[in-house]
Structure formats: C-alpha cells, structure tokens
Amino acid sequence: xxxxxxxxxxxxxxxxxxxxxxxxxxxxxxxxxxxxxxxxxxxxxxxxxxxxxxxxxxxxxxxxxxxxxxxxxxxxxxxxxxxxxxxxxxxxxxxxxxxxxxxxxxxxxxxxxxxxxxxxxxxxxxxxxxxxxxxxxxxxxxxxxxxxxxxxxxxxxxxxxxxxxxxxxxxxxxxxxxxxxxxxxxxxxxxxxxxxxxxxxxxxxx
Amino acid sequence: xxxxxxxxxxxxxxxxxxxxxxxxxxxxxxxxxxxxxxxxxxxxxxxxxxxxxxxxxxxxxxxxxxxxxxxxxxxxxxxxxxxxxxxxxxxxxxxxxxxxxxxxxxxxxxxxxxxxxxxxxxxxxxxxxxxxxxxxxxxxxxxxxxxxxxxxxxxxxxxxxxxxxxxxxxxxxxxxxxxxxxxxxxxxxxxxxxxxxxxxxxxxxxxxxxxxxxxxxxxxxxxxxxxxxxxxxxxxxxxxxxxxxxxxxxxxxxxxxxxxxxxxxxxxxxxxxxxxxxxxxxxxxxxxxxxxxxxxxxxxxxxxxxxxx
Numbered sequence: 001x002x003x004x005x006x007x008x009x010x011x012x013x014x015x016x017x018x019x020x021x022x023x024x025x026x027x028x029x030x031x032x033x034x035x036x037x038x039x040x041x042x043x044x045x046x047x048x049x050x051x052x053x054x055x056x057x058x059x060x061x062x063x064x065x066x067x068x069x070x071x072x073x074x075x076x077x078x079x080x081x082x083x084x085x086x087x088x089x090x091x092x093x094x095x096x097x098x099x100x101x102x103x104x105x106x107x108x109x110x111x112x113x114x115x116x117x118x119x120x121x122x123x124x125x126x127x128x129x130x131x132x133x134x135x136x137x138x139x140x141x142x143x144x145x146x147x148x149x150x151x152x153x154x155x156x157x158x159x160x161x162x163x164x165x166x167x168x169x170x171x172x173x174x175x176x177x178x179x180x181x182x183x184x185x186x187x188x189x190x191x192x193x194x195x196x197x198x199x200x201x202x203x204x205x206x
Numbered sequence: 207x208x209x210x211x212x213x214x215x216x217x218x219x220x221x222x223x224x225x226x227x228x229x230x231x232x233x234x235x236x237x238x239x240x241x242x243x244x245x246x247x248x249x250x251x252x253x254x255x256x257x258x259x260x261x262x263x264x265x266x267x268x269x270x271x272x273x274x275x276x277x278x279x280x281x282x283x284x285x286x287x288x289x290x291x292x293x294x295x296x297x298x299x300x301x302x303x304x305x306x307x308x309x310x311x312x313x314x315x316x317x318x319x320x321x322x323x324x325x326x327x328x329x330x331x332x333x334x335x336x337x338x339x340x341x342x343x344x345x346x347x348x349x350x351x352x353x354x355x356x357x358x359x360x361x362x363x364x365x366x367x368x369x370x371x372x373x374x375x376x377x378x379x380x381x382x383x384x385x386x387x388x389x390x391x392x393x394x395x396x397x398x399x400x401x402x403x404x405x406x407x408x409x410x411x412x413x414x415x416x417x418x419x420x421x422x423x424x425x426x427x428x429x430x431x432x433x434x435x436x437x438x439x440x441x442x443x444x445x446x447x448x449x450x451x452x453x454x455x456x457x458x459x460x461x462x463x464x465x466x467x468x469x470x471x472x473x474x475x476x477x478x479x480x481x482x483x484x485x486x487x488x489x490x491x492x493x494x495x496x497x498x499x500x501x502x503x504x505x506x507x508x509x510x511x512x513x514x515x
Contacts (some may be wrong), residue, residue, distance in 0.1 A: 030281065038279065042265075045273055058265070062273040067280055128490060145255050149302045167221060174223050193217045200245075200252050 005084070015081075022082055026073050037066055040083060041169065044090045047100055050165050052101075056190070061097060065090040071095040080179060087172075087180045098158050152202040156195050163191035163197075207231070212242050219252050220469070229499065250502070257436060257470040265404060384412055394425045403435035410438050414445025423449065427458045434469040443471065447478045460491065463503070473502050480510045489514040 010081050018039070024032035041062065048061035076085055156164060159181075166172045166180065167188075174192065178185040207498045215232045218224040224232065236243050359369040367440060382389040396409040410429055423446065428440040443462065449455045462475040476495065493515070495507035 030285065033281075034278075037274070041274065042270060045270055046265050049269065055269055058269065059273050059276065063277055063280060066277050067284075070281065070284070100500065149256065174218075174221075189214075189218060189223070192221070193214045196217045196252070197213075197250060199256075200249055203252060203255075204248060 005056055018082055019078065022076060022078075025075070033070060036082065040086050041066070044086065047087070047090055047165065047170055050169050051161065052097055057101075061090065061093050064093045066107070068093070080204055084176060084179050086167075087176075088182065091166070091180055095158050095162065098161075149199075150202060152199045155198050155202050160191050160195040160198065163188050164195040167192055207235075209239060209242050212236075212239070213245050216242070216246050216249055219368065220249055222469070233501075254470050257440065257468065324367075338514075390416070390419075390422065394421060397425050397429055397438075403438060406433060406435060406438045407441065409440040410445065414441055417445045417449060423455070425455060430458050431461055436471060439466065439468070439471050439490070440474060443474045443478060446483075450478045450481070451483070456488075469500050469502075471504075472500065476503050476506050480506060483510075484514055486514055 018036070021032045021036050025036060036124060044065055045062050048065075049055070049058040052058055052061060064084065069086055076082070080088075153161060153164075162181070163174075163177055166177045167174060172180070174188040175185045177188040181188065212232060214236050215224055215228060219229065219232060235475045246503050332341055359371045361368045378388070380392060384390065384393070390413075393409045393413055396405050397413060406429070410426065413426060417423050417426055426442040426445050430439050430446065433439050433442070439462070443459070446458065450459060456479065459475045463472050463479070466472050466475065476492070480492070489511045493511055494509045495503055496511055498504045498507060
C-alpha cells in the first residue's frame with residue numbers, strides 16, 4: 001500500500017520543482033538533467049517502442065531524444081511544459097526513423113510472426129462478436145487479434161500513426177498532441193479520425 | 207450535418223474528446239440513423255479490442271535499464287570532451303558564493319576519491335532463495351550492478367569524509383512454482399512496485415488465477431484502483447470478478463465504475479457487479495448510472511435497476 005501511494009505521489013509532478021530542475025540543468029547540472037530524464041523517460045521509451053516496434057530503434061530514439069534535449073536545453077524558454085517539449089523532440093526523432101526506414105524499404109517488424117492462419121476466425125467476426133461482457137472466446141482470440149492490430153497499424157500514415165499512438169496508447173489529450181506536433185487540436189482530431197477509420201476498415205475486412 | 211461528420215464525432219466521443227454540447231446531437235442522430243449506429247457499435251468493439259491489446263504493447267523490463275545505462279555513458283563522453291572552462295563548476299566562478307561552492311566541490315571530489323578507495327559498499331543480504339551475483343565487488347561497488355539516484359548526504363572538506371547515498375541495482379533471477387510463498391510474494395511485490403507495466407501485467411495475469419487468497423485479492427484490488435496501466439486494471443478486474451459479492455471487491459468495482467477514466471474498465475466493472483446479483487441495495491447504488499453518458503453503462507444500469515429495485 002505504501003509503495004502504491006508513493007508511486008501515485010511520484011506521478012504528480014510538481015511543476016515548480018521541475019522548473020527548478022530545468023534551471024539547474026541549464027546551468028550544467030548533470031544530476032538535475034538525469035532527474036528530468038527519470039521523470040519522463042518511461043513515456044518516451046514506450047512511445048519509441050510502440051512507434052518503431054523493435055528494441056534497437058527504440059533505444060536509438062531514446063538516446064537521440066535525450067541527447068538532443070541535453071544539447072538544446074539552454075534554448076528551452078518555458079513557453080510550453082517540459083513534458084510537451086521532450087515529447088515534441090521524441091516524436092520528431094521517431095518520425096525521422098520511420099522515414100529513414102521507408103527510404104530503405106525496410107519492413108516494420110514487431111518481433112513476431114504475423115503469418116495468416118486460414119483456420120483463424122475473421123477479425124470481422126471477432127469484432128462483431130465482441131460485446132463489452134467478458135467471455136472466454138475473447139481472451140482466446142487476444143493474441144491473434146493483437147497480431148492483426150499490428151498489421152492494421154502499418155496501414156496508417158506517419159502522422160496518423162503518431163496521433164493514434166499518442167492518444168490511444170499514451171493517453172494524451174488531443175490538445176496536447178496538437179501542441180506536440182506544432183499544430184492544432186483540430187488537425188490532431190482529423191488525424192485521429194482518419195486513423196480509427198482506417199483501422200476499423202482494415203480489421204473488419206480481414 | 208452529414209453522416210461522415212457524425213462518424214467523426216463518434217471517434218471523438220469514444221475518446222471522451224467530444225464537447226458536451228455536441229453529445230445530445232450525436233445521440234439523437236444515432237437513434238435515427240442505422241448506418242451511423244452500426245459504425246458506432248463497430249468502433250466501440252474496436253476500442254475494446256484495442257484496449258485489451260494496449261497492455262501487450264508495453265516495453266520489455268530490461269529495455270529501460272539498458273537505455274538509461276547507454277544514455278549515462280553518452281553523457282559521460284560528452285562531459286569528457288567538454289573544455290574545462292565550460293564545466294559548470296568553473297563557468298560561474300565570478301561570484302564569491304560560487305567560488306566557495308566550487309572549492310567545496312573540488313574538496314568533495316578529492317574526498318570522494320579517498321572514500322571510494324577505502325570503503326566497501328554496504329549491501330543488504332539477499333532474499334532467501336535468490337541467486338547471488340557471480341562476480342564480487344570492485345572498489346566497493348558491485349561489478350554487475352549499477353548505482354542510481356546517487357547523492358551526497360554530507361561532506362567535510364577538512365576531514366575528507368563524504369557520506370554518499372544511493373541505490374545499488376543488481377540482477378535478480380528466481381525460479382519456482384507459483385504455489386511457492388516466495389514466488390507469490392515476489393509477484394505481489396512486482397504488481398505493486400514494478401516500474402514497468404509489462405511486468406505488472408504479467409504479475410497480475412498470474413495472480414488473477416489465485417484471487418481466492420486474501421493477500422492476492424488485496425493486491426488485485428489495489429492494482430484495480432491505483433495502477434496507471436489500463437491493461438493491468440482490466441486483468442485485475444477479471445481476476446476479482448468471481449468475488450464480486452464480497453464487500454471489499456464490490457467497493458473496488460464501484461470505485462472503478464465511478465472513477466476509472468477508461469470506458470472499457472467501467473463497463474467491465476458494472477458487468478461484474480450485476481452479472482449474478484439480485485441485490486436491491488446494489489440497484490439503489492446503480493441508480494445514478496441510469497443517466498451515465500456512456501450508453502453501454504446506462505443500458506446495463508437501466509436493465510438492472512428495472513428488474514431489481
């Protein structure tokens with residue numbers, strides 16, 4: 001219980017405390033910078049791992065993101081939250097990696113076998129049969145559905161993938177996603193809509 | 207408004223991003239339009255499937271440790287290449303206070319060198335049954351572990367004594383049956399303490415099968431209420447479902463129904479509460495949810511209250 005409360009307390013970042021840390025980091029405090037890293041790096045790594053789908057690139061994005069932040073911290077002017085700023089760096093680095101990968105025509109691999117199985121029920125049926133009530137079938141299909149979702153995510157454009165990732169998996173509000181993208185909430189809404197339409201179309205037609 | 211525009215709203219509605227003033231218009235349209243209602247149901251299904259899948263997307267437990275370690279090495283290299291006049295200690299030596307601080311830092315650095323060469327780290331004894339690292343200690347620090355959150359507790363430049371505090375993280379590998387008390391305790395610890403939600407998810411999956419034990423049941427209740435990962439909360443609720451009639455479990459489900467931000471969890475909660483219940487008191491508690499903004503919850507509450515009140 002104590003540990004849970006401690007974790008819950010850690011989740012509440014004191015913005016004043018963070019401002020102080022940023023100022024200390026800006027004057028060269030490695031300790032302050034590492035504390036900032038520890039506060040945000042799980043989210044950044046999760047974003048990178050989801051976006052790129054493999055460990056090696058996720059590690060590269062993690063390194064590039066925090067090294068860029070370290071080198072350009074003096075240019076941070078408190079015009080946005082540090083969280084938004086670091087996410088903006090991470091999303092740009094992630095998108096760069098996706099672009100490089102497209103250029104090289106590498107296939108996205110989620111380190112899993114995604115071969116189709118003819119005897120597996122169509123996802124359309126799974127979705128149609130999915131009620132909001134627990135049933136054993138749904139659990140059995142879980143892993144297979146997960147594989148189909150990974151395939152479906154590959155059909156999204158970079159920006160659609162990014163907005164979907166930030167909203168669905170990272171739980172950020174669309175307003176903040178707009179800020180991270182250097183765009184507007186409306187633009188983020190449009191990307192999210194297109195992403196969900198594409199996912200629904202892909203998954204119900206499999 | 208066109209059906210496409212309403213379908214745009216459906217997407218936002220399910221992410222709880224549709225402004226309140228636009229919700230009545232959407233609900234009214236859904237009652238009249240079969241096509242949009244079908245789209246709504248399908249997208250709801252998609253959300254549920256995606257919510258369950260979200261948990262499987264978590265980062266492997268060792269990836270964060272490895273990434274932090276690599277970043278620290280990179281930062282070390284950058285600092286080594288940095289010219290001495292740009293090192294923070296020297297870059298601000300123009301104020302008297304900074305001069306003093308710089309002097310103190312140099313003294314502390316010297317003292318730290320003396321201390322590290324003369325002291326051995328104090329390491330807590332291992333948990334029974336755990337495997338000790340193969341290699342020993344070098345200069346007082348574990349060769350296969352790492353030190354994190356290091357801070358200087360006190361330093362006396364004149365005596366050269368420095369007190370440091372931090373955490374030594376060493377690899378732990380333990381194998382055993384889930385029937386083993388130590389394994390179960392480690393799993394309960396992982397469920398409450400693991401920073402990686404993938405580990406918490408695996409722990410909750412195993413523990414959910416043994417929710418009849420009080421310690422595990424309590425751990426699942428805590429996870430359901432406090433865990434930040436919706437996949438963990440979902441697995442916790444599924445493990446607790448057979449015990450919905452027990453008061454502490456019922457209270458936890460009511461808490462989730464009232465406060466959880468994830469619609470899928472709230473729906474699981476009301477389903478678990480009402481599945482085998484004919485309780486008039488519960489019907490009274492669920493009465494406010496007959497006006498819930500979530501249609502699935504509203505319908506389920508209406509059905510239960512209608513038959514049991």
